[in-house]
Amino acid sequence: MNRRVTYPSHTAAASGAPDIERHTSLVKKIAYLLMSRLPASVELDDLVQVGLIGLLEASRQFDASQGVLFETFASQRVRGAMLDELRRADWLPRQARKQAKQIEEAIGKLEQSLARPPREPEIAEALGLSLDDYQGTLFDCKGHQLVYYEDFATDEDHGGGSVVESIADPRQVDPVEILNDSSFRQGLVEAIKTLPERDQLMMSLYYEQELNLKEIGExxxxxxxxxxxxxSQVVVRLRAKMREWI
Known part of the structure; x- marks a missing residue:
């Protein structure tokens, strides 16, 4: 990701384009928000550099006559550039994803046997880990997502085919359609309602009120x-509950 951005030599006033330097703080804000959800292996400077490239592209493509604020337009382009780079770099380590899958399976089995959300000590015991080791694994899984493209791959795909190719195949399930499916969204809402009360509060603070991790901790x-x-644990819990979709 090591890229360096050079600002255009012309000024915004001379070209009619938005003032890029005035909006660099927007890039840093978006990068910090994403960093709170990503593993420690991701460098903030790398995200900022990619975001600045997205900002430059946004300034070239922006059309004020469309009635959209540049900040709104640029935010979408900057965040999209960062996410594209993270997907390209496969930013969640393979081992962390494997561990998250093991936790997901353990939670699914425990929920069936206990008929309630399992507690952390119970999950740790099922995995053969101490509570401290289990919680450390959760931290390593920071950045785990509710849905991955790999979730829609078939056994044939894992045997050598490309997951991307399988998604492009019109005969295969399209993950975007799944996410846009109203019944999937309703199922997700219902799954969130079954979470422990603290987990529901955390999801509300994080995704609805958009508090950062420090603010949620307070x-x-x-x-x-x-x-x-x-x-991380809430995401894994939800994946376990939504297994019929994922």
Missing amino acids: VLGVTESRVCQLH
Whole structure:
């Protein structure tokens, strides 16, 4: 990701284009928001550099006559550029994804046998881990997502075919259609309602009120790293509940 951005030599006033330098703080804001959800292996500077490239592209493509604020237009382009680069770099380590899958399976089995959301000590015991080791694994899984393209791959795909090719195949399930499916969204809402009360509160603070991890920690009375662990666990819990879709 090591790229360096050179600002255009002409000024915004001379070209009629938005003032790029005035909007660099927007790039940093978006990068910081994404960093709170990503593994420690991701460098902030790398995200900022990619975001600046997205900002430059946004300034070239922006059309004020469309009635959209440049900040709104640029935010979408900057965030999209960062996400594209993260997908390209496969930013969640393979081992972390494997561990998250093991936790997901353990939670699914425990929920069936207990008929309730399992507690952390119960999940740790099922995995043969101490509570500290289990919570450390949750932290390593920071950045785990509800849906991956790989979730829609068939056994044939894993045997050598490309996941991307299978998605492009009109005969295969399109993950975008799944995410846009109203019944999937309703199922996700219902799954969130079954989470422990603290987990529901954390999801509301994170996704609806858009608080950062530190702010959520202050509300819940825990550390920022603990919030990160809890978020990873909530995502895995939801994946376990939504297995019929994923």
